[in-house]
Amino acid sequence: PYATITFIDPDGVLYFFPRSVEKMPPPPTEVLPHPRGVDVEQVRRIISETKTRDMVSFLRTHFHRVGKKTAEKFLDEIGISRDKDPRELKPDEIVTLVRKMKTYKEFLPPDAKCLSPLGEELLEAGIRKELNPDFVKVVQRPPSSYGGHPFIVEVGIAYGGGVPRSEEIILYRFANKIPLLFDEYKDVSAKVIRSIKWSRYRIKPGMPIAIFVHLVSTNIPFKTAGKEFIADRPELEVEIRRGILECARALMRYIQRKERVAREKQRLSIYEKFLPLIVRDITILAGEEKEPDYTVLLEKYKMITEEEIAGGEGAMEEEFEEGEVVPSLEELEEEGVAVEMDLTVEGEDAAEEVTEERFVEGETVPELETHLEQYGVPEDSEIPLTDNPGSALEVKPAEASHKKVVRKKAEKEKVKEEGSSSSKAKRSSSKSGGRAKPARKSDKKKESEAKE
DNA sequence: AAGCTGACGCTTCCTACAAG
DNA sequence: CTTGTAGGAAGCGTCAGCTT
Numbered sequence: 001p002y003a004t005i006t007f008i009d010p011d012g013v014l015y016f017f018p019r020s021v022e023k024m025p026p027p028p029t030e031v032l033p034h035p036r037g038v039d040v041e042q043v044r045r046i047i048s049e050t051k052t053r054d055m056v057s058f059l060r061t062h063f064h065r066v067g068k069k070t071a072e073k074f075l076d077e078i079g080i081s082r083d084k085d086p087r088e089l090k091p092d093e094i095v096t097l098v099r100k101m102k103t104y105k106e107f108l109p110p111d112a113k114c115l116s117p118l119g120e121e122l123l124e125a126g127i128r129k130e131l132n133p134d135f136v137k138v139v140q141r142p143p144s145s146y147g148g149h150p151f152i153v154e155v156g157i158a159y160g161g162g163v164p165r166s167e168e169i170i171l172y173r174f175a176n177k178i179p180l181l182f183d184e185y186k187d188v189s190a191k192v193i194r195s196i197k198w199s200r201y202r203i204k205p206g207m208p209i210a211i212f213v214h215l216v217s218t219n220i221p222f223k224t225a226g227k228e229f230i231a232d233r234p235e236l237e238v239e240i241r242r243g244i245l246e247c248a249r250a251l252m253r254y255i256q257r258k259e260r261v262a263r264e265k266q267r268l269s270i271y272e273k274f275l276p277l278i279v280r281d282i283t284i285l286a287g288e289e290k291e292p293d294y295t296v297l298l299e300k301y302k303m304i305t306e307e308e309i310a311g312g313e314g315a316m317e318e319e320f321e322e323g324e325v326v327p328s329l330e331e332l333e334e335e336g337v338a339v340e341m342d343l344t345v346e347g348e349d350a351a352e353e354v355t356e357e358r359f360v361e362g363e364t365v366p367e368l369e370t371h372l373e374q375y376g377v378p379e380d381s382e383i384p385l386t387d388n389p390g391s392a393l394e395v396k397p398a399e400a401s402h403k404k405v406v407r408k409k410a411e412k413e414k415v416k417e418e419g420s421s422s423s424k425a426k427r428s429s430s431k432s433g434g435r436a437k438p439a440r441k442s443d444k445k446k447e448s449e450a451k452e
Numbered sequence: 453a454a455g456c457t458g459a460c461g462c463t464t465c466c467t468a469c470a471a472g
Numbered sequence: 473c474t475t476g477t478a479g480g481a482a483g484c485g486t487c488a489g490c491t492t
Contacts, residue, residue, distance in 0.1 A: 057456070060484095067484045068457095108464075108484075242475085456491070465482075472475085 001118075001126035020129045021122055031114040032064040035101040037148025037219070043098050047086050058086040065108040074104055102147070110150040110218075112143030117152045117216045118177065127156050127212060134160030137250035138212075139243045146235035151217035153236070155243030157251050163208040169193055170210040173230070175220045180228055187229040189213040192241045201248040202255050211247070213240055271298060 002024050007015040033042065052058040059071040066074075075082050078100040080093070089097065101107075117140060118126070124138040138156040145151060164170065173180040173189055184190055193211060203209060215230060223231040230236065275294055283291045 051454070053455075061455095065484065069483065111463085111484095246475095454492090457489085459488095460486090461484105462486105463482105463484080466480090468478090470475100470477085472473105 021125045028116040034064040034110040034148035040098045055084045109145045112150040115216045132162040133158035135254045137247045139246045141239045149219040153239040154214040156212035157247035158210045163210045165208045172212045174214040183229040188232040201252040
């Protein structure tokens with residue numbers, strides 16, 4: 001996004017990509033090599049050039065994140081004298097030194113300031129410019145490292161708008177700001193995406209979703225000389241996974257909000273249709289002569305709904321919470337009109353409760369239908385009566401409660417599966433057999449140990 | 453003159469804890 | 473079970489002054 005690119009192809013067609021931001025990503029700074037990331041040849045070269053005369057200062061001055069303490073500890077462990085002149089190391093000693101450097105656990109991880117990530121702002125600008133989606137969430141993971149090479153993973157997710165629809169989630173990969181074009185399905189990112197249980201994030205196949213994965217590192221572990229796909233190093237995999245899941249959580253909130261807005265709209269149209277009729281009936285039943293003025297209420301509700309819609313389309317970050325939206329209904333109830341109207345049911349659980357009750361009594365449904373007929377609504381009309389028409393009207397009375405139980409069970413199992421699969425991913429080689437039980441046991445063990 | 457040492461500031465790690 | 477956060481501790485990087 002920070003570069004202007006002009007390109008004329010062999011047919012003379014001009015491609016012009018103007019820059020969309022003025023801010024440049026921070027330039028990388030030069031750093032020493034990390035002890036875990038050097039090879040024998042490199043160490044030999046450093047020794048030939050070094051001016052240090054003992055091993056401790058040799059390690060300190062030529063390697064990244066090695067200080068006095070670490071150097072001394074390391075030398076003691078591998079059995080090389082602290083005072084040894086590095087120039088006197090024999091070839092086989094250099095080889096063992098390098099080997100131990102790679103395996104020694106207590107080197108601090110490399111600093112990531114030598115990397116130049118795009119940054120969340122620029123990545124988002126780039127995505128918006130190219131796809132113009134409805135929703136973008138960008139995450140920059142904190143720096144991490146593998147084998148002495150620092151890396152930063154940046155992930156973006158785009159939804160709707162100009163994102164093309166496809167059965168598969170569209171994946172864009174970048175390595176040190178260079179797009180990778182081929183062998184997409186062999187890449188770690190593709191592997192991670194396949195392993196994620198998207199249904200848990202309310203994402204179904206066919207939704208217009210694009211995922212951007214940008215890996216920034218001093219050494220990108222390409223699997224082949226073609227430099228087209230990134231090898232699945234576990235450290236990378238974990239970071240990419242976390243990034244994508246973080247984006248997915250944000251996208252889920254966005255989708256939930258959109259669904260809720262749609263529900264509110266639908267609900268409003270129902271109010272507009274039936275409120276006058278209900279008020280008329282209630283007036284007659286109460287023996288009053290004058291109908292109360294319900295238009296004020298309706299306007300109020302309309303306003304709240306519109307606010308909701310505006311908020312949903314515009315700046316929709318995580319600044320909204322469950323329940324924040326619904327007080328409108330409580331207000332309605334307080335004013336004594338909306339009370340006990342089935343249409344005011346909130347959320348899925350509540351919808352089920354009410355539905356169940358209704359069916360237990362066994363009479364409400366036909367009654368409702370006669371009501372509709374009375375007001376000139378045909379029996380097979382498609383007007384949805386609750387925000388969840390499937391569960392409310394199509395379920396037969398006898399099955400209503402049963403269905404509820406089944407659903408909850410299914411949900412539980414979903415959660416279980418998700419949990420076990422993620423732990424599998426982390427340990428990579430755990431048994432698939434024993435599920436929650438062993439874990440619980442060890443918890444209890446821990447508890448008892450703590451008590452002791 | 454070159455390399456070593458020590459002080460200070462800053463970053464990172466570790467641990468406990470809370471929330472989802 | 474995972475992730476994020478806060479507070480304290482440890483260790484690195486840098487620079488100036490000292491030693492060989």
